[in-house]
Structures are given as structure tokens and as C-alpha cells.
Amino acid sequence: MLSWKPFALSVAVLLILFPFVYLVLLSLSSEWRFPDLLPSYFGLKNWATILGSEAGLLESFVSSLLISLSVAIVSTTSGFLISRAVFYHPKKNTLTLLAYFPYILAPVVFAACLSFFFLKMGLFGNITGVIVAQFIIAFPYALLFFSSFWNKKIKSYEDLVATLGGNRWQTFIKVLFPLAKGLILICFFQTFLISWFEYGLTSIIGIGKVQTLTIKVFLFIKEANYYYGALSCCLLIFPPVVLLYLNKRYVFKKLV
Numbered sequence: 001m002l003s004w005k006p007f008a009l010s011v012a013v014l015l016i017l018f019p020f021v022y023l024v025l026l027s028l029s030s031e032w033r034f035p036d037l038l039p040s041y042f043g044l045k046n047w048a049t050i051l052g053s054e055a056g057l058l059e060s061f062v063s064s065l066l067i068s069l070s071v072a073i074v075s076t077t078s079g080f081l082i083s084r085a086v087f088y089h090p091k092k093n094t095l096t097l098l099a100y101f102p103y104i105l106a107p108v109v110f111a112a113c114l115s116f117f118f119l120k121m122g123l124f125g126n127i128t129g130v131i132v133a134q135f136i137i138a139f140p141y142a143l144l145f146f147s148s149f150w151n152k153k154i155k156s157y158e159d160l161v162a163t164l165g166g167n168r169w170q171t172f173i174k175v176l177f178p179l180a181k182g183l184i185l186i187c188f189f190q191t192f193l194i195s196w197f198e199y200g201l202t203s204i205i206g207i208g209k210v211q212t213l214t215i216k217v218f219l220f221i222k223e224a225n226y227y228y229g230a231l232s233c234c235l236l237i238f239p240p241v242v243l244l245y246l247n248k249r250y251v252f253k254k255l256v
Contacts (some may be wrong), residue, residue: 027228079142087150107200
């Protein structure tokens with residue numbers, strides 16, 4: 001009796017890969033009109049515009065990468081350090097509950113509430129303002145993510161280092177960071193993705209001047225430029241795919 005599982009698995013893999021293959025195909029095409037089965041042009045003409053000034057996709061890719069890396073590094077580092085202070089605070093439950101506040105509102109509404117303060121501080125319409133705005137939603141995530149790391153066992157390790165004459169710096173470098181290395185990498189990947197795919201805050205705080213790849217995708221779709229939109233999507237999904245591979249290749253195996 002033949003098993004249906006290999007067939008079902010093959011169909012599932014094809015369905016998962018189809019959107020990505022179609023995006024690549026569309027990014028390499030132009031003048032693909034109904035009822036033509038294949039596009040009239042298939043090549044690298046669209047990708048060549050990345051190096052030019054017509055679409056500015058290369059600049060958007062670099063800006064998105066700079067913003068996401070900055071948000072991920074700062075959010076992960078500060079989230080780890082401050083989550084420790086929250087764990088030892090007598091009102092840690094209240095402080096943890098407050099970390100959920102940025103997620104009560106939709107990103108666009110939250111950005112509209114922050115716009116007045118960003119305007120007063122001169123953070124409207126520049127990369128610094130976008131980084132700060134995205135940090136406001138990425139930092140609480142990191143804080144909540146690391147809240148499960150701190151427990152009585154970790155506290156015992158810290159007390160042991162103190163008993164042996166170690167200082168606070170040695171406690172972090174020799175004990176806490178090695179123990180939390182896997183979680184730190186996962187949190188970095190997650191906060192990077194939060195920033196990378198963020199649209200609402202970026203569109204309000206950036207006011208069109210900071211055009212990340214996410215903004216570009218929606219811009220091309222609104223213009224009915226599906227070929228550039230597909231090209232932008234290809235660039236948009238490339239870093240997450242790389243991070244997913246690194247996460248599975250190095251982080252997940254170590255945790256297991």
C-alpha cells in the first residue's frame with residue numbers, strides 16, 4: 001500500500017516555495033500581459049536599476065539594514081541588562097505588565113501619539129527618529145523575552161561568583177552572558193525582524209523621507225509597478241532567510 005505522506009509533503013513544500021519562486025520570476029520579468037503565458041522579457045534589467053538612482057532600492061536596503069541592526073543590537077543589550085534589574089525589583093510584576101503597553105495600540109495609532117514629541121525633539125523624518133520609534137516597540141519585547149531567563153538558579157550562580165570574589169563585570173562576562181548566549185542570539189534575530197518588517201511607525205515617523213524596503217514595497221504596489229514590487233520583496237525576504245538559516249544551523253542545534 002502506497003503511503004500518501006510523501007505526496008502530501010511534496011505538495012506542502014511546493015506550496016511553500018511557490019510564492020518565493022514567483023517573486024523571483026516576476027522580478028526578472030517585464031511586459032507580462034494577459035493572455036501571454038510567459039513574459040516578453042526575462043532578464044536582469046530590473047535588477048540593474050538597483051545600482052542606479054531611478055528606484056533607489058540599494059539605498060533603501062542599506063537604510064533598512066542599518067536601522068534594523070541598530071534596533072536589534074540596542075534592544076537586545078538593554079533588554080537583557082534591564083530585565084535583570086526588573087527581576088530583582090520588588091514590583092517586578094507591575095513593571096513587567098507595563099512592558100505590554102506599546103502593544104495595546106496599533107503601530108500607526110501609537111506612532112500618531114508619539115509624533116508630537118518626536119516633532120519637538122527634531123526626530124521627525126530622519127533615520128534617528130525611526131530607530132528610536134522602533135526601539136520603543138522592540139525593547140519591551142526583549143524585556144519580556146529575557147524575563148524567563150532570570151530565576152533562583154541564575155541568582156545562585158551570581159551569589160557564587162560574589163562569594164568567590166568576583167565583581168559585577170566578571171559576573172556578566174564569565175557567567176551570565178555565556179549562559180544566555182543562545183537566548184541573546186534568538187532575541188537579536190527576533191528584534192531584527194520586528195524592525196525589518198515594521199511599516200506603521202516607519203511610515204508615520206519617517207514621513208516618506210526614510211524609505212525602508214517595506215515602504216518601497218507598498219509604494220511600488222500602489223503604483224501598480226509589480227515588477228519592482230517583486231524585486232523589493234526579494235530583497236526584503238533575503239536577510240530573514242539568512243537569519244533563519246543561521247538560527248537553525250548554529251543556535252537551535254546548540255539549544256537542543
